[in-house]
Amino acid sequence: MPGVFDRLDKEIKLKQQADGITALDLVDLPPTLRKIMRLLLRELQMSYPSLLEAIESLPEADRLTPDQLDSALLSLTQQFWLTHIGEGKKAIYKVNLRKKVGSKLASGIWSSLDEKLKRKPKE
Amino acid sequence: MSKGKIVSIHSFRGGTGKSNISANLAAQLALTGKRVGVVDTDIQSPGIHVLFGLDEDKMGKTLNDFLHGTVTIKEVGFNIGENTGDEEGRAKLQGKNLWLFPSSIRGRDISQILREGIDFNKLNEGLQTTISEFDLDYLFVDTHPGLNEETLLSIATSDILIIILRPDNQDIQGTSVTVDVARSLDVPNLFLLVNKALPKYNFDQIQNEIQNQFNAQVTGVLPLSFDMAENASKDLFSLRYPEHQWSQSLIGVVDFILAAK
Numbered sequence: 001m002p003g004v005f006d007r008l009d010k011e012i013k014l015k016q017q018a019d020g021i022t023a024l025d026l027v028d029l030p031p032t033l034r035k036i037m038r039l040l041l042r043e044l045q046m047s048y049p050s051l052l053e054a055i056e057s058l059p060e061a062d063r064l065t066p067d068q069l070d071s072a073l074l075s076l077t078q079q080f081w082l083t084h085i086g087e088g089k090k091a092i093y094k095v096n097l098r099k100k101v102g103s104k105l106a107s108g109i110w111s112s113l114d115e116k117l118k119r120k121p122k123e
Numbered sequence: 124m125s126k127g128k129i130v131s132i133h134s135f136r137g138g139t140g141k142s143n144i145s146a147n148l149a150a151q152l153a154l155t156g157k158r159v160g161v162v163d164t165d166i167q168s169p170g171i172h173v174l175f176g177l178d179e180d181k182m183g184k185t186l187n188d189f190l191h192g193t194v195t196i197k198e199v200g201f202n203i204g205e206n207t208g209d210e211e212g213r214a215k216l217q218g219k220n221l222w223l224f225p226s227s228i229r230g231r232d233i234s235q236i237l238r239e240g241i242d243f244n245k246l247n248e249g250l251q252t253t254i255s256e257f258d259l260d261y262l263f264v265d266t267h268p269g270l271n272e273e274t275l276l277s278i279a280t281s282d283i284l285i286i287i288l289r290p291d292n293q294d295i296q297g298t299s300v301t302v303d304v305a306r307s308l309d310v311p312n313l314f315l316l317v318n319k320a321l322p323k324y325n326f327d328q329i330q331n332e333i334q335n336q337f338n339a340q341v342t343g344v345l346p347l348s349f350d351m352a353e354n355a356s357k358d359l360f361s362l363r364y365p366e367h368q369w370s371q372s373l374i375g376v377v378d379f380i381l382a383a384k
Contacts, residue, residue: 020244023275027307034309041280042126044251097243100272 019080020098032062033072037095040082045094048073127158127259129250130380131281135297137268139287140318143351144373145265146174147361148285150213151377153204153221154362157260160200160253162186162224164246164277165267166236169226173356176208177201177225185227187236189249196249197256199224212363222257224249243276250280261380269297270304278305283312283383285342285376289319290329295336302337312383313339316376319347342379343372 026034032055039054040046046054051073055064064072073093076082084091132145145161153159163171163186172182183201188194200222207213227233254262264277278284284305288294298315305313315337320329326344334341348369354360361370 022272023279023308026279027304031309038279038309041247042251044248095244095247097247097276100241100243102238102240 020096021079021081022098025081032058032064033076035062036072037076037081040093040095045092048089048091048093051093127254127262128282128383129254129262129264129277129280130283130285131264131266131274131277132285132287133266133274133278133301134268134287134294135270135301136294139268139289139294140345141268141287142171142265143174143356143360144285144287144316144318144345145263146171147359147370147373148376148380149221149261149263150216150359150362151374152261152380153216153219155377155381156220158220158258160222160224160257160259160262161265162250162253162262163226163265164273165265166226166241166273167233167267169228169233170356171265172223172225172228174359175201175203175223176206176210176213177223179228181206182225182228185225185232186249187227187232190236190242190245192245196224196252200253200257201225210358210363212358212360215362216359222259224253241273243272246273247276247280250277270301275304275308278310279308281310283314283380284310285314285316287316287318288333290317290321290324290333295333299337302339314342314376314379315339316342317344320344322346340379342376345369345372 021037026037029037035058036051036054052066052069055069073082077084080096082093083096084093086092130148132141132148134141149159149161161171163169165171166186184194184198186199189196189199201224203213203221203223204216204219207216250262250264253259264281266274266277286298286301286305288298302313315333317329317333320326329344330341346368348367350364350367351360351369354363360367361373364370365374
């Protein structure tokens, strides 16, 4: 039976999905943060040490100090654009993409369409 | 770990020949021995499966099933190399490493996606996992025309973006928007490909003009072809008629993809 923690977990997930990042938000990020997000999108998830390593491999002008990286990760996390498991140097980060919302057409339209499609004879 | 490259094929407007070009480029790369996947992210109006000989009966699990969480991406991959069918062009893919990840063509599945929306975390997971699960060298992403959220995601994660346009003022204006967005998203390799150019035009001139206008590499100019229209997506044109001007120009694009870092 679902308990209070399950409900809370579900609520947090819904909140995260509603506040996730969109590809258009990526356009407005500073170049280095965009590179981090792009890397995370490709790798799906990265540990803090891997992120540090990735930052160090960037051209000098794009590099962040560990303090700047921490501050960037904190800011991205607070906006729910990144999620993380664990804390500090043991954290694993993942991009949180905003869900594409469904059509705002009245639900009756969809159920009516579903009914029609169900009845459609197979050609 | 070396990762395969994501190649997004995009056009700002519909009818540019995007799916035909995606399918033919993927097939040509598979012929060179590369491991290639093709994902149809045009969930609202899927079509690329037709070029690989699939219909509703032959289609098994789809990207829609993956997005609904009922199957793994491994189950969605349809092995073209083992199911080429009888068409002369596609038959050349026998034994090649080419997989299609189709979107559902069932009306109910399409309406469900429109109604419920898309979990982009799941979609991105699917794209990235496809590369690792199938050990792909290249994953082609056939997108919906225009700029929408799923298209932007595929642009944002791609290594190579090929924008298809016709030598038409509406296409050219729209393409400039896409080029701007792609540059803002730091796509490492941005290519343009002109399709459906009237044979009476000077193709070198078209190539130079568009290249200068966008300051981006034009990888080829493909002619408007009645032969291509007559093929009516029944077969992979460049495999069936490899000596045709359309095919030769398309095969030239493969070199750009192979050379991209």
